[in-house]
Amino acid sequence: MTLLGTDLPIVGAPMAGGTTTVDLAAAVTGAGGLGFLAAGYRTPDDLAAQVAALRERTHQLGVNLFVPSDERPDPAALRAYAERLRPVADAFGVTLTDPPLVDDDHWDAKVDLLTSDPVPLVSLTFGLPPREDVRRLQQPGSSVLATVTTAAEAREAEALGVDGLVVQGPSAGGHSATFDPRRTIEDVPTADLVRAVRAATRLPVVAAGGVAGPADVRELLAAGAEAVQVGTLLLRTDESGANRTHRDALVDPRFTETVVTHAFTGRPARALRNAFADEHGEDAPVAYPAVHHLTRELRATAARVGDAEHVHLWAGTGYRHAPTGPAADVVRALTEDL
Numbered sequence: 577m578t579l580l581g582t583d584l585p586i587v588g589a590p591m592a593g594g595t596t597t598v599d600l601a602a603a604v605t606g607a608g609g610l611g612f613l614a615a616g617y618r619t620p621d622d623l624a625a626q627v628a629a630l631r632e633r634t635h636q637l638g639v640n641l642f643v644p645s646d647e648r649p650d651p652a653a654l655r656a657y658a659e660r661l662r663p664v665a666d667a668f669g670v671t672l673t674d675p676p677l678v679d680d681d682h683w684d685a686k687v688d689l690l691t692s693d694p695v696p697l698v699s700l701t702f703g704l705p706p707r708e709d710v711r712r713l714q715q716p717g718s719s720v721l722a723t724v725t726t727a728a729e730a731r732e733a734e735a736l737g738v739d740g741l742v743v744q745g746p747s748a749g750g751h752s753a754t755f756d757p758r759r760t761i762e763d764v765p766t767a768d769l770v771r772a773v774r775a776a777t778r779l780p781v782v783a784a785g786g787v788a789g790p791a792d793v794r795e796l797l798a799a800g801a802e803a804v805q806v807g808t809l810l811l812r813t814d815e816s817g818a819n820r821t822h823r824d825a826l827v828d829p830r831f832t833e834t835v836v837t838h839a840f841t842g843r844p845a846r847a848l849r850n851a852f853a854d855e856h857g858e859d860a861p862v863a864y865p866a867v868h869h870l871t872r873e874l875r876a877t878a879a880r881v882g883d884a885e886h887v888h889l890w891a892g893t894g895y896r897h898a899p900t901g902p903a904a905d906v907v908r909a910l911t912e913d914l
């Protein structure tokens with residue numbers, strides 16, 4: 577791969593919240609793909625420790641950063657949402673506290689870390705940072721990839737001077753990378769989006785979203801992607817950090833579909849449809865990461881006690897195909913007939 581420098585055109589998606597582990601990233605790289613660490617929600621020290629641990633096993637790695645937004649959430653809307661959540665929080669014995677209104681996920685410190693201790697690839701999600709920050713990341717030699725969800729976002733990213741794009745289709749598990757969390761996430765096949773982005777920009781593309789097997793990989797490569805990023809298919813692997821409640825839900829016949837909802841974190845994300853998504857999909861404010869902080873303890877408690885109805889069960893549309901076993905087997909199975 578020109579952009580990635582790997583034998584196989586597979587990227588192990590960065591999955592924040594503990595799902596991506598050093599072992600998972602190392603396994604994907606070890607199998608010939610490219611493993612990404614997820615910096616989101618981590619402290620800079622924690623991220624530095626993960627980078628150091630992964631580097632002991634491979635020098636081919638990427639780090640994914642959440643780009644902060646400077647939008648201020650409405651405290652009254654957050655309080656109203658907290659009131660609606662109170663009965664379920666009480667049932668779990670959780671006290672909902674006022675979430676921080678501002679949280680940049682330690683952006684400056686993480687950029688500082690990656691400029692003083694650079695990695696080959698840095699991918700960005702949730703928007704675009706100032707041009708100066710892209711330059712700083714590129715200066716020591718990192719290639720910077722922006723995650724985009726429309727051709728218009730791809731053009732903006734190209735104009736900013738990034739080196740490549742992660743084109744995320746709406747079938748992807750987890751948060752949408754959309755620059756505008758209020759927009760309706762239209763149902764477009766990832767391959768169509770890849771073609772639209774390729775027509776709109778000259779940048780190399782990593783395609784993400786909805787991969788269920790090798791046929792999807794072939795289709796995305798044929799659409800013009802240089803590589804394919806997979807998340808959901810890695811969730812149940814040996815090296816994944818996904819919790820037991822999440823792993824089990826992916827194969828529980830009770831959960832029959834995925835939905836895009838901002839109920840859990842205030843930003844649209846694709847998850848298994850459960851009671852929490854049904855009950856709060858409409859009334860949650862679009863206010864990330866404040867809603868993430870507001871609901872975090874409630875979700876963590878539900879996960880701990882095995883209540884899958886009140887946890888964010890991030891999943892892409894290919895979730896029924898997520899296997900157990902080594903992550904390397906997923907990489908091999910996806911590429912064996914290329």
Ligand SMILES: Cc1cc2nc3c(=O)[nH]c(=O)nc-3n(C[C@H](O)[C@H](O)[C@H](O)COP(=O)(O)O)c2cc1C
Nearest residue numbers: 589591592701748749750784785786806807808892
């Ligand atoms: C549990 C989970 C966590 C995720 N966390 C991140 C993240 O921290 N950063 C990011 O850029 N994408 C994240 N994603 C999205 C992936 O990068 C990727 O777009 C998606 O997994 C691809 O679709 P698929 O899940 O259908 O394979 C996450 C996805 C999942 C399933």
